[in-house]
Amino acid sequence: MGLTGWHDGPLVRAALPKSDHLHGMTGQGSGESGASREPGGSMISSAVRGVVTTTALTTACVLLPASVALADAGDEDIEKVTVTGVTVAENRPDDRAAGDSWTTYMRLYTPKGKRAGDGTSQCTAVKVTAGKRVVQCTRVLRLKRGSLILADLITHKGRATVTAKTAILGGTGHYNDAEGQGTVTVRRDRIRFSLAVDD
Structure with missing residues (x-):
């Protein structure tokens, strides 16, 4: 019973x-x-x-x-990282064709304007048509507690500001086991990174 x-x-x-x-x-x-x-x-x-x-x-x-x-x-492991990269040097060609590659070096700043580190972007044009360019980039953000490695594919239309998704591939130091995704917003010589880092 x-x-x-x-x-x-x-x-x-x-x-x-x-x-x-x-x-x-x-x-x-x-x-x-x-x-x-x-x-x-x-x-x-x-x-x-x-x-x-x-x-x-x-x-x-x-x-x-x-x-x-x-x-x-589980959400406690998500770390928000928001920085803005300001271009310092770049060897990008003016008339880009498919297959052209270039490197951009930038300084990184927090939303409050404090120096956060520096970064490098290595980009390649994968498709170029009249008024539109598709660019594939790999980026390394060197922050105070470690580095983050990103990859993204962005479609540019003229000089308009564009936002695209970026994948977090890994990192070093504090971010040695990092993954996740975020967005990159490109506006002329500035790139804003808004990342959700799962470490």
Whole structure:
């Protein structure tokens, strides 16, 4: 029986008067309303059913927030990195053709304008048409606590500001096990990096 071993516990005693408790466990109930006979001959009162149901619901409600909290705990490993690169030197050709490559060196700054490090971009034009260029870049951001390695594919239309996704391929130092993604926003001689680093 599912309730075997419960008859001396506080749960059943709180739900039934003493006489009903004894009759219910021995199968000699008086047949009063609120009780039903289970297979095997024992009597379980509706009060016990109510207590069991309430206990099950309470347990479910207590466990749910714990599971949600456990799922949210994974987000604690995400580190937001936001820096802006200002071009210092670049050997990019004026008239780019597919296959042309160039390197850009930049200084990195925090959103508050403080120096954050420096970085390098190595880019190659993979497709060039009238008014549009598709450029593939690999970037290394050298920050105070380590370096981040990025890769992205950007479609430029004239001189318009463009935002594209970038992948975090790895890193060194504090970021030695880094992965994740973010965005790069290119505006003339500046590049804004907004990254969600999973380390």
